[in-house]
Amino acid sequence: MTLHAVESRLERGKRALAQIDGKAGDNVVAALADIAPDFANYLFEFPFGDIYSRPGLDWRAREIATIAALTAMGNASPQLKVHIEAGLNVGLTKDEITETIMQMAVYVGFPAALNGLFAAKEVFAAIVPSEREE
Amino acid sequence: MTLHAVESRLERGKRALAQIDGKAGDNVVAALADIAPDFANYLFEFPFGDIYSRPGLDWRAREIATIAALTAMGNASPQLKVHIEAGLNVGLTKDEITETIMQMAVYVGFPAALNGLFAAKEVFAAIVPSEREE
Amino acid sequence: MTLHAVESRLERGKRALAQIDGKAGDNVVAALADIAPDFANYLFEFPFGDIYSRPGLDWRAREIATIAALTAMGNASPQLKVHIEAGLNVGLTKDEITETIMQMAVYVGFPAALNGLFAAKEVFAAIVPSEREE
Amino acid sequence: MTLHAVESRLERGKRALAQIDGKAGDNVVAALADIAPDFANYLFEFPFGDIYSRPGLDWRAREIATIAALTAMGNASPQLKVHIEAGLNVGLTKDEITETIMQMAVYVGFPAALNGLFAAKEVFAAIVPSEREE
Amino acid sequence: MTLHAVESRLERGKRALAQIDGKAGDNVVAALADIAPDFANYLFEFPFGDIYSRPGLDWRAREIATIAALTAMGNASPQLKVHIEAGLNVGLTKDEITETIMQMAVYVGFPAALNGLFAAKEVFAAIVPSEREE
Amino acid sequence: MTLHAVESRLERGKRALAQIDGKAGDNVVAALADIAPDFANYLFEFPFGDIYSRPGLDWRAREIATIAALTAMGNASPQLKVHIEAGLNVGLTKDEITETIMQMAVYVGFPAALNGLFAAKEVFAAIVPSEREE
Numbered sequence: 184m185t186l187h188a189v190e191s192r193l194e195r196g197k198r199a200l201a202q203i204d205g206k207a208g209d210n211v212v213a214a215l216a217d218i219a220p221d222f223a224n225y226l227f228e229f230p231f232g233d234i235y236s237r238p239g240l241d242w243r244a245r246e247i248a249t250i251a252a253l254t255a256m257g258n259a260s261p262q263l264k265v266h267i268e269a270g271l272n273v274g275l276t277k278d279e280i281t282e283t284i285m286q287m288a289v290y291v292g293f294p295a296a297l298n299g300l301f302a303a304k305e306v307f308a309a310i311v312p313s314e315r316e317e
Numbered sequence: 318m319t320l321h322a323v324e325s326r327l328e329r330g331k332r333a334l335a336q337i338d339g340k341a342g343d344n345v346v347a348a349l350a351d352i353a354p355d356f357a358n359y360l361f362e363f364p365f366g367d368i369y370s371r372p373g374l375d376w377r378a379r380e381i382a383t384i385a386a387l388t389a390m391g392n393a394s395p396q397l398k399v400h401i402e403a404g405l406n407v408g409l410t411k412d413e414i415t416e417t418i419m420q421m422a423v424y425v426g427f428p429a430a431l432n433g434l435f436a437a438k439e440v441f442a443a444i445v446p447s448e449r450e451e
Numbered sequence: 452m453t454l455h456a457v458e459s460r461l462e463r464g465k466r467a468l469a470q471i472d473g474k475a476g477d478n479v480v481a482a483l484a485d486i487a488p489d490f491a492n493y494l495f496e497f498p499f500g501d502i503y504s505r506p507g508l509d510w511r512a513r514e515i516a517t518i519a520a521l522t523a524m525g526n527a528s529p530q531l532k533v534h535i536e537a538g539l540n541v542g543l544t545k546d547e548i549t550e551t552i553m554q555m556a557v558y559v560g561f562p563a564a565l566n567g568l569f570a571a572k573e574v575f576a577a578i579v580p581s582e583r584e585e
Numbered sequence: 586m587t588l589h590a591v592e593s594r595l596e597r598g599k600r601a602l603a604q605i606d607g608k609a610g611d612n613v614v615a616a617l618a619d620i621a622p623d624f625a626n627y628l629f630e631f632p633f634g635d636i637y638s639r640p641g642l643d644w645r646a647r648e649i650a651t652i653a654a655l656t657a658m659g660n661a662s663p664q665l666k667v668h669i670e671a672g673l674n675v676g677l678t679k680d681e682i683t684e685t686i687m688q689m690a691v692y693v694g695f696p697a698a699l700n701g702l703f704a705a706k707e708v709f710a711a712i713v714p715s716e717r718e719e
Numbered sequence: 720m721t722l723h724a725v726e727s728r729l730e731r732g733k734r735a736l737a738q739i740d741g742k743a744g745d746n747v748v749a750a751l752a753d754i755a756p757d758f759a760n761y762l763f764e765f766p767f768g769d770i771y772s773r774p775g776l777d778w779r780a781r782e783i784a785t786i787a788a789l790t791a792m793g794n795a796s797p798q799l800k801v802h803i804e805a806g807l808n809v810g811l812t813k814d815e816i817t818e819t820i821m822q823m824a825v826y827v828g829f830p831a832a833l834n835g836l837f838a839a840k841e842v843f844a845a846i847v848p849s850e851r852e853e
Numbered sequence: 854m855t856l857h858a859v860e861s862r863l864e865r866g867k868r869a870l871a872q873i874d875g876k877a878g879d880n881v882v883a884a885l886a887d888i889a890p891d892f893a894n895y896l897f898e899f900p901f902g903d904i905y906s907r908p909g910l911d912w913r914a915r916e917i918a919t920i921a922a923l924t925a926m927g928n929a930s931p932q933l934k935v936h937i938e939a940g941l942n943v944g945l946t947k948d949e950i951t952e953t954i955m956q957m958a959v960y961v962g963f964p965a966a967l968n969g970l971f972a973a974k975e976v977f978a979a980i981v982p983s984e985r986e987e
Contacts, residue, residue: 522922524925547909558919558926
């Protein structure tokens, strides 16, 4: 991958999100277009252009951290589903994802872990079986 | 490691926590002794005897998930410090831990990420330099 | 407006909520009628009869505070929508409301800010264009 | 009730949940079957086999505590509904349940209390009148 | 106790809080005196004059609900300690209080339950043994 | 990289934070220096270079929103104190700040509002009287 120093945060963030979950990126741009288009740029720039583009942690580990946090928060179901899909995209197995979610029962209790597992079930069910092997 | 099938959840949990963070295990048993001694057993059994002993995710990944969640929760500072230390014990580098915590700014905002970084700073400072190399 | 000293907290709260968002007040009374009718009175009395009726902060500022808090909480979507509408009713522009919600990304992260923006989008879309000019 | 000392935590938990809310137990086993079947066992074992089976607090008091906490959390609506039903099953009156939920306004504010009351309204409405007298 | 129908919410709330935890009431009035004295009145009026004075649930049950919620919230340690003491004042045993707190591990995880138990330990230790028998 | 009038996000953020609360900016840079120096840059860039520098809402309104949110969150006491001070710096009166915090009792309950008021009391007390008139 040859990148010139001039790649902007926005470009880098768009590229990162496209690799992690391209569909989710497109959806959020479309959804924000008529209410807060700048916010879509911030979303590309800070989370993906700055944080996910840092070298110290690979994307598998980053998605484990994110799935754990979103399960723990318990109030961000749409974003949890996006990152369960993103986790699969960057190479986590379904089992690694369910293990991460189950573990949250220890830290935030059974309801949040159950709701996280049901989100995973919904995401896994929506994936065409032939499309991804495990 | 030869274990008979008869190892109880309590024994398995004690063994797991001893490997992850032995000092923390001893501290919690002592702290609970005169108020809720059974709770120390539950703590060994469910989190460590059941969850951390499952094969589907290694301890490095489990500690990333836990550090992410405890940072995100923002109200469990003593437990976050225990798991930052546990993260180092199971082989995470300081950088991997700070990356995990910084990433939480995306999901739960800057205050919780800052408070998580300050917790890590305190844990890292308490470690005798010669004791652990990075 | 001439008011005798004898206006009760209930009357004052009903009057305040009617000015801020009359429809919301009627809805909550109806919804609570068969389960907890007293609670509708508490809702008029303390939040609106006591707090919103205090002189130290105007309603525009109060709605900015409330929209910020409800966005930050991330688990009170129906109430957030009521107060986005209330914000418009007391004179906030759509832009001031979306700025307030976007700012929450700093303090509670992007998921809660995104979900807040989508709530605003829904409320704004439900308003008949001719009904309110900006 | 004659129980041999050999009743396992799983058996004890299944028996406890069956008494508290049998339908909910069956539902969760079915829902978890294809994603995380072990998690259904943990759910029987720790919450119901360990905690609810402890002698120090009767089930009425335990359900008051649980309804209070789930209302306060504000992000576990399915579990709150299960425990409102469980509360009725162990002998709480509808009034005791609504009092518990209303009280939460003091500690976590009006939105969470309102959403809790609406959950109770939904559960109460689903109960066949002849089925349970108050 | 002869009370005229004209007892105000403020008077009723002060009387209720004095019975539940007189010292805590005095402390909060003193602490708020130079910053928000009206808020002390609201605190007497709504929580204690309105809610705790309702007939549908006795104070033992109300304190179980409050201790559960404050433990679950995990960010209101001073108020949790006040209500652990209040629980003892209205007749809960230490065991009933620790059972309530331990149960929260199921709903909000082990860290919040542990921190709740340590709060209880601190409150119990501060009570002169001869002063209260169990 | 040569930037003319196009002041960088970092420069703009540093300038904004210096105006809002210069001491806090210096403190956070110093505190992060040996653990996560990049994070200090992110903090200048996104919150202050991007969000607070947007034209749609003045700093008084922004600080009301932030004080409301940080009070509501209840787990970010150091940041709440910084923004109470920042509120005074951008022209909010002590009364406007306490009104904002008191109002949070409606949305997140009395404990978080009380703890917010005590944070304000501490910040107000630390200000040399002659230094700021109201």
